[in-house]
Amino acid sequence: MPVIVLASSKGGVGKTTATLTMASVLTHHGAATRIIDADPNSPINRWAERFPELVPKNLSIVPVHRTDVADHIDNAPDPYVLVDLEGSKNEEVSVAIGRADLVLIPMQGNQLDADEAVSVIKVIRKQESIFKRKIPFCVFLSMTSPVIRDRAMKRILDQLRENDIPILRVNMFQRAAFKVTFNIGGTIYQLTAADASSPSAAIKNAEEFMKEVTAFIKGDWPLKDVEAEEEVKEEFAEMEAAGK
Numbered sequence: 001m002p003v004i005v006l007a008s009s010k011g012g013v014g015k016t017t018a019t020l021t022m023a024s025v026l027t028h029h030g031a032a033t034r035i036i037d038a039d040p041n042s043p044i045n046r047w048a049e050r051f052p053e054l055v056p057k058n059l060s061i062v063p064v065h066r067t068d069v070a071d072h073i074d075n076a077p078d079p080y081v082l083v084d085l086e087g088s089k090n091e092e093v094s095v096a097i098g099r100a101d102l103v104l105i106p107m108q109g110n111q112l113d114a115d116e117a118v119s120v121i122k123v124i125r126k127q128e129s130i131f132k133r134k135i136p137f138c139v140f141l142s143m144t145s146p147v148i149r150d151r152a153m154k155r156i157l158d159q160l161r162e163n164d165i166p167i168l169r170v171n172m173f174q175r176a177a178f179k180v181t182f183n184i185g186g187t188i189y190q191l192t193a194a195d196a197s198s199p200s201a202a203i204k205n206a207e208e209f210m211k212e213v214t215a216f217i218k219g220d221w222p223l224k225d226v227e228a229e230e231e232v233k234e235e236f237a238e239m240e241a242a243g244k
């Protein structure tokens with residue numbers, strides 16, 4: 001039962017969106033999944049309550065507040081457990097990290113986010129010493145543009161790598177398809193071209209992302225055969241040229 005915890009001390013970097021996207025991929029491929037919505041604003045639970053008929057049958061969502069996050073993680077019946085935390089540092093965040101098989105830390109490619117990622121890693125290290133076990137973690141780039149890469153981002157990524165901080169190769173790109181599901185319900189698999197441009201590109205991105213996450217959990221990382229960033233860039237360059 002892998003427990004995947006999305007954590008960042010900074011708000012608004014894409015934890016909730018990545019959580020729902022990953023759950024969408026897992027459930028679409030037949031893996032029963034539980035999302036523990038540990039954000040006091042309960043964004044995923046609200047999505048489910050607003051559009052109950054569009055929620056995948058093998059996805060369960062439990063809103064959890066403050067104290068009982070550990071119990072809910074330990075007693076979750078489904079093979080995959082995803083924990084969406086609020087964007088801050090508190091007791092609950094530390095407890096959830098202490099239970100994780102993998103902590104995923106989203107960041108946009110700027111220095112502020114990199115500093116926040118390092119502060120989450122410090123919490124992970126502390127939980128490792130309390131529980132006397134390794135807690136695997138990795139950083140991923142969230143809400144990035146598939147076409148624009150700046151030098152500052154490259155420097156930041158190089159610094160993280162020099163400090164042995166693993167970074168997923170697949171980004172969770174900025175795509176309308178990832179956010180529109182919160183507005184109209186359902187998952188990326190139910191979207192049509194009228195809902196968001198190129199849902200199939202979002203699905204491909206999400207599946208590559210989940211493939212890399214799964215490999216990380218299994219210890220098969222780094223993966224050689226995930227779609228290279230350059231190919232995705234080309235695909236977007238073609239889309240832009242075609243005015244899509």
Ligand SMILES: Nc1ncnc2c1ncn2[C@@H]1O[C@H](COP(=O)(O)OP(=O)(O)OP(=O)(O)O)[C@@H](O)[C@H]1O
Pocket residue numbers: 010011012013014015016017018039085086087088142143172173174175176178179
């Ligand atoms: N990959 C993405 N593509 C497009 N929009 C995104 C993506 N990820 C996040 N967003 C948008 O960015 C905003 C913040 O995302 P989200 O709520 O997922 O962040 P969060 O880290 O969970 O925030 P908080 O810390 O407040 O819980 C939302 O408006 C969401 O729709």
Ligand SMILES: [Mg+2]
Pocket residue numbers: 015016017039043084085086087
């Ligand atoms: Mg959130």
